[in-house]
Amino acid sequence: MSRYFLRRAGESLIALWLATIVVFIGVRSLPGDPAIAMSGEGREPAANALIRQRYGLDEPLPIQYLRWISITITGDLGTSIRTGQPVTAEILSRIPTTLELAGLAGLFAICFGLPLGIAAAVRRGTRLDYLAGSVGLIGLSIPTFWLGIVLILIFAVWLEVLPASGYVPFLEDPIQNLERMILPVIVLGSALGAVLLRQVRSGMIGSLGSDYVRTARAKGLTERQVVVGHALRNSLITVVTILGLELGALISGSVVTESIFLIPGFGRLIIEAVSRRDYPVIQGVALFSAVAYIAINFGVDLLYSYLNPKVRMGSTAQ
Amino acid sequence: MIRSRFLTAGLTVALIAAAAAAPITAQEPSPQRGGEVNLSQFEDADTLDPTFAGTAGARVVFINMCEKLYDLDADGALVPQLATALPTVSEDGLTVTIPVREGVTFNDGTPFDAAAVVKSLERHRTAEGSRRTSELSSITASAAPDATTVVLTLARPDAALTASLSDRAGMIMSPTQLDLLGADFGNAPVCVGPFKFVDRVVGDHTTLERSEDYYDAEHVYLDKVIYRPIADETVRTANLRAGDLQLVDRVATTDVAALKDDPEFVVVERTSNAYTAMTVNIANANGIAGEPGVVDDPLANDQLRKAFDLAIDRDQINQLVYSGLQVAGCGPISPANPYHDGVACPARDLEGAKALVTASGVATPIRVELQVASSPVNVRLGELLQSQVAEAGFELAVLPLDNATAFQNQNDGAFDIMLTPWSGRVDPDANIYRFHYSTGTDNFPKAVDPELDALLDEARSVNDVEARKALYAQIVERVKERRSVIYLQHQVLYSAHTSALQGFELFVDGMPRLKSVSLSQS
Numbered sequence: 001m002s003r004y005f006l007r008r009a010g011e012s013l014i015a016l017w018l019a020t021i022v023v024f025i026g027v028r029s030l031p032g033d034p035a036i037a038m039s040g041e042g043r044e045p046a047a048n049a050l051i052r053q054r055y056g057l058d059e060p061l062p063i064q065y066l067r068w069i070s071i072t073i074t075g076d077l078g079t080s081i082r083t084g085q086p087v088t089a090e091i092l093s094r095i096p097t098t099l100e101l102a103g104l105a106g107l108f109a110i111c112f113g114l115p116l117g118i119a120a121a122v123r124r125g126t127r128l129d130y131l132a133g134s135v136g137l138i139g140l141s142i143p144t145f146w147l148g149i150v151l152i153l154i155f156a157v158w159l160e161v162l163p164a165s166g167y168v169p170f171l172e173d174p175i176q177n178l179e180r181m182i183l184p185v186i187v188l189g190s191a192l193g194a195v196l197l198r199q200v201r202s203g204m205i206g207s208l209g210s211d212y213v214r215t216a217r218a219k220g221l222t223e224r225q226v227v228v229g230h231a232l233r234n235s236l237i238t239v240v241t242i243l244g245l246e247l248g249a250l251i252s253g254s255v256v257t258e259s260i261f262l263i264p265g266f267g268r269l270i271i272e273a274v275s276r277r278d279y280p281v282i283q284g285v286a287l288f289s290a291v292a293y294i295a296i297n298f299g300v301d302l303l304y305s306y307l308n309p310k311v312r313m314g315s316t317a318q
Numbered sequence: 319m320i321r322s323r324f325l326t327a328g329l330t331v332a333l334i335a336a337a338a339a340a341p342i343t344a345q346e347p348s349p350q351r352g353g354e355v356n357l358s359q360f361e362d363a364d365t366l367d368p369t370f371a372g373t374a375g376a377r378v379v380f381i382n383m384c385e386k387l388y389d390l391d392a393d394g395a396l397v398p399q400l401a402t403a404l405p406t407v408s409e410d411g412l413t414v415t416i417p418v419r420e421g422v423t424f425n426d427g428t429p430f431d432a433a434a435v436v437k438s439l440e441r442h443r444t445a446e447g448s449r450r451t452s453e454l455s456s457i458t459a460s461a462a463p464d465a466t467t468v469v470l471t472l473a474r475p476d477a478a479l480t481a482s483l484s485d486r487a488g489m490i491m492s493p494t495q496l497d498l499l500g501a502d503f504g505n506a507p508v509c510v511g512p513f514k515f516v517d518r519v520v521g522d523h524t525t526l527e528r529s530e531d532y533y534d535a536e537h538v539y540l541d542k543v544i545y546r547p548i549a550d551e552t553v554r555t556a557n558l559r560a561g562d563l564q565l566v567d568r569v570a571t572t573d574v575a576a577l578k579d580d581p582e583f584v585v586v587e588r589t590s591n592a593y594t595a596m597t598v599n600i601a602n603a604n605g606i607a608g609e610p611g612v613v614d615d616p617l618a619n620d621q622l623r624k625a626f627d628l629a630i631d632r633d634q635i636n637q638l639v640y641s642g643l644q645v646a647g648c649g650p651i652s653p654a655n656p657y658h659d660g661v662a663c664p665a666r667d668l669e670g671a672k673a674l675v676t677a678s679g680v681a682t683p684i685r686v687e688l689q690v691a692s693s694p695v696n697v698r699l700g701e702l703l704q705s706q707v708a709e710a711g712f713e714l715a716v717l718p719l720d721n722a723t724a725f726q727n728q729n730d731g732a733f734d735i736m737l738t739p740w741s742g743r744v745d746p747d748a749n750i751y752r753f754h755y756s757t758g759t760d761n762f763p764k765a766v767d768p769e770l771d772a773l774l775d776e777a778r779s780v781n782d783v784e785a786r787k788a789l790y791a792q793i794v795e796r797v798k799e800r801r802s803v804i805y806l807q808h809q810v811l812y813s814a815h816t817s818a819l820q821g822f823e824l825f826v827d828g829m830p831r832l833k834s835v836s837l838s839q840s
Contacts, residue, residue: 030722031727038372046447047447050447082364083520164556164557272520275721275722
């Protein structure tokens with residue numbers, strides 16, 4: 001296990017270093033000069049030149065990369081060109097909001113996708129199965145932006161039962177916080193829920209028809225014990241893998257959701273930074289996302305090896 | 319008890335009689351104190367430091383927090399704000415004297431005086447990285463001979479200076495806070511204003527609250543003002559309808575009719591100094607900082623540019639793109655501006671356009687690219703233009719870009735035509751000089767015309783209004799003839815608010831002034 005852990009950790013570090021290069025080159029490849037993008041209508045050549053000089057934007061790219069990477073190693077992601085605030089502080093102030101949104105969206109997806117997927121598999125070919133299939137298809141097909149606006153119109157404008165937008169920190173007012181999270185969570189979680197539904201359904205159908213389930217039934221176990229204790233347990237590997245991969249997608253999906261519902265999270269920080277070409281913030285956010293993505297995958301791999309020891313054994317045997 | 323009943327009855331009769339005798343008028347309820355207003359900002363501020371701010375989003379916040387030496391009235395005329403009168407200009411135009419208020423304090427309690435004005439003006443003028451340098455470029459020195467007088471020494475007469483001092487260049491910052499925070503002033507700005515800064519989360523909100531230090535505090539009614547940056551027009555309107563916003567600063571023309579029909583909302587409009595135009599690359603071969611050169615743009619040819627312009631139907635654009643709610647325009651000065659020449663735009667001349675194209679000898683279709691900042695309305699405008707100029711022999715490709723890329727292309731000269739809206743300023747100099755002077759900071763076409771330069775220099779140095787009007791009539795004529803910028807529309811701005819909001823008026827600069835706004839308690 002420890003060798004497996006060390007190998008995966010080493011691979012993760014290499015992936016992270018490659019990510020810094022990709023992030024840096026990707027950001028510098030964006031057309032548009034931060035100083036000009038930042039100036040809006042107030043174009044003042046001398047002020048723009050000062051911004052370039054202050055942030056080292058007029059230096060050769062390798063020098064800029066080395067300077068960035070040398071301070072990044074110390075945990076300092078630089079200073080935002082737009083606001084003058086430390087990038088680390090900006091990210092850390094936004095992360096709890098996005099994690100709350102992504103976490104609740106993930107929970108919503110599990111609560112909606114898992115039981116529906118199981119029910120559709122167990123009642124395969126019935127109306128419930130067709131209904132679940134339709135729900136899954138709709139969840140996957142509806143564009144986030146459209147769904148957000150429609151939900152605002154229905155629940156905030158017509159029915160007036162939920163607020164249209166905004167964010168209140170949980171510790172400040174838990175009720176308001178959750179009220180304002182309902183619509184964004186549905187918007188962000190519906191696609192993931194649909195994916196889970198479809199995957200769980202197909203995984204469960206496969207498991208329910210397998211020999212070990214037939215054996216379990218032959219041993220006289222109840223249908224509930226067979227479904228939950230045997231078929232579902234095996235299908236959970238798929239669920240964990242999808243959740244791990246989709247958590248990154250949830251964070252990137254929060255870009256649109258946070259913009260519609262005016263939630264001051266990570267997603268809106270990305271939008272603002274990209275639109276103003278705020279290089280230090282874009283790089284910081286991208287690197288932070290890469291770290292999170294790699295860490296989640298690392299965690300998923302470990303969990304996977306726990307759930308299915310063959311994975312671990314297979315890798316050490318190589 | 320009986321006596322009391324008689325007294326009550328008598329008073330009631332007297333009140334009814336008095337009410338009957340009074341003239342019947344629809345009276346506005348008197349404004350009440352209290353309440354908070356959430357309003358949208360169509361773009362977020364860059365920094366809340368008047369010296370370094372460049373975005374219109376910052377101006378939207380400053381208008382309620384940082385008073386200026388001069389302001390505009392609803393019709394766009396310059397009026398004193400922290401000054402007590404319009405400036406006195408010496409005969410040679412090189413000395414400007416500004417009397418300023420006394421008995422005023424900043425929102426941190428620091429006394430306001432002429433020395434504070436000088437400190438702010440010098441910072442605007444000379445701070446490294448200041449975005450006010452061009453606006454105050456005529457000033458060589460400022461002094462405060464006494465507590466209520468500011469004297470500015472100019473290098474050249476500057477007729478546009480008072481107008482510059484009615485925007486960020488005229489905002490006066492607390493000297494105490496400047497000493498305390500220096501370059502970080504924008505993190506906790508303190509000025510003289512009806513509201514004072516409370517907090518800001520970039521991209522989420524900026525909160526202001528009523529200032530008790532304000533010299534006219536008794537006429538400020540709202541407790542709190544919360545700005546919420548919302549770039550998308552649909553989301554802005556949805557939030558107004560849902561009650562999360564009480565005021566929307568910019569309403570899309572497509573939403574105006576529905577909001578007007580709804581008794582819960584009030585739509586306010588004003589023809590502004592803002593315009594929508596297209597910048598044509600005539601000689602920007604080496605970037606804005608380089609020398610003019612030959613460009614690969616068919617519209618660099620004067621006759622083809624004219625043909626392109628003649629093929630445009632501005633009224634149709636107004637009807638189909640803006641629901642007929644804008645004003646078709648062909649010059650840089652708005653009809654709402656006193657310097658407007660009163661000349662109507664000529665109608666579309668398709669035959670004239672075709673004749674010019676034929677005379678040019680250039681094979682049709684003539685391929686040209688129009689770059690627009692990506693938004694549904696801009697793309698709609700581009701596509702309509704595409705169909706209009708196609709009839710004259712142009713094949714117009716529309717390329718939507720994000721703002722940063724568009725700005726960069728403009729700077730580098732990497733464009734044929736670029737859609738370039740401008741938020742407009744009250745003085746014509748600020749709407750023309752930088753775009754049309756040969757070495758102007760925004761002369762992206764790199765058009766050069768020494769005679770136009772001479773006229774522009776003269777117009778900014780003449781203080782007599784009638785003489786300036788005559789000069790601007792000549793300037794606008796030359797600008798229209800040159801077509802380095804092809805003007806399309808003068809923007810009519812629309813704001814909308816809930817009917818509970820009272821006293822809101824939209825000014826020509828489109829900035830939402832909330833000083834005298836109140837909320838009805840019903």
